[in-house]
Amino acid sequence: MPTWNAHQYLKFADERTRPCRDLTAAVVLPQVQRIIDIGCGPGNSSRVLAERWPNAEITGLDSSQAMIEVAAREQPQYRWIVRDISEWAANDHEHYDLVFSNAALQWVDNHASLYPKLLRRVTPGGAIAAHIPANFDALPHRLMREIAPAGVIVKE
Numbered sequence: 001m002p003t004w005n006a007h008q009y010l011k012f013a014d015e016r017t018r019p020c021r022d023l024t025a026a027v028v029l030p031q032v033q034r035i036i037d038i039g040c041g042p043g044n045s046s047r048v049l050a051e052r053w054p055n056a057e058i059t060g061l062d063s064s065q066a067m068i069e070v071a072a073r074e075q076p077q078y079r080w081i082v083r084d085i086s087e088w089a090a091n092d093h094e095h096y097d098l099v100f101s102n103a104a105l106q107w108v109d110n111h112a113s114l115y116p117k118l119l120r121r122v123t124p125g126g127a128i129a130a131h132i133p134a135n136f137d138a139l140p141h142r143l144m145r146e147i148a149p150a151g152v153i154v155k156e
Contacts, residue, residue, distance in 0.1 A: 020045040020102040023131045024052050027098065032056050034096045036121065038085055039104020043071030046078060049100060056097075061088055062104075086110070089117035097126040106132045 032053040037046045040060030050058055059079040062068050072080045081088070085108050099121050108114055115128075122128055 017044045017048060019131050019133070020048050023100075023102055023129050024048050027052075027100075027127060027129050029097060029125075029127055032097045032126075034094075034123070035059070035098045035100055036061060036094075036096045038088075038099065038101035038118075039107075040071060040080075041067045041104075043075050043078075043080075045100070045102045046071065046075060049098075050075075050078075053098075059094075059096075061085065086114060089114055089121070092121065094121065095123045095126075096121055097123050099126070099128040101130045103131055103133050105130050 033056055035049050035053065035056050035058045037049055037058060037060045040046050040062050041064070043060055046058050046060045049056070057079075059081060060068070060071050061081045061083060062071070063082065063084050065082050068080045068082045071078075085104065099118050105111070105114070118128055
């Protein structure tokens with residue numbers, strides 16, 4: 001897992017936040033009271049969520065202590081958790097109207113196990129909204145292209 005630098009990350013805040021704004025705009029829920037922002041980084045995505053649902057209780061989750069420190073300093077009114085996404089999904093029992101993740105789930109292994117756990121955190125009538133960047137030159141994409149022609153089947 002890379003080490004995140006909030007200062008460097010926020011140099012491109014507008015570019016990094018644009019997909020989050022698009023994803024947030026696509027969420028159609030009549031009422032949102034509780035939101036978990038998975039992979040919240042320094043809180044720029046949480047700020048977008050708060051603009052859309054100003055009365056919602058927002059919790060930000062990130063594995064980077066440095067990112068959460070910035071988020072908590074800038075937005076102390078929200079709850080911030082430093083924890084690994086997979087660990088949180090497996091062990092947290094809270095429920096949210098919106099389970100939201102912008103550009104974080106691509107860093108997590110075993111999506112077949114992860115997504116059902118995330119869905120169990122959604123309240124009835126709620127939603128999960130996730131954006132995963134199309135970084136087709138990243139190692140996982142290169143490996144998929146390499147093994148696909150060979151007909152390799154990977155079982156877990």
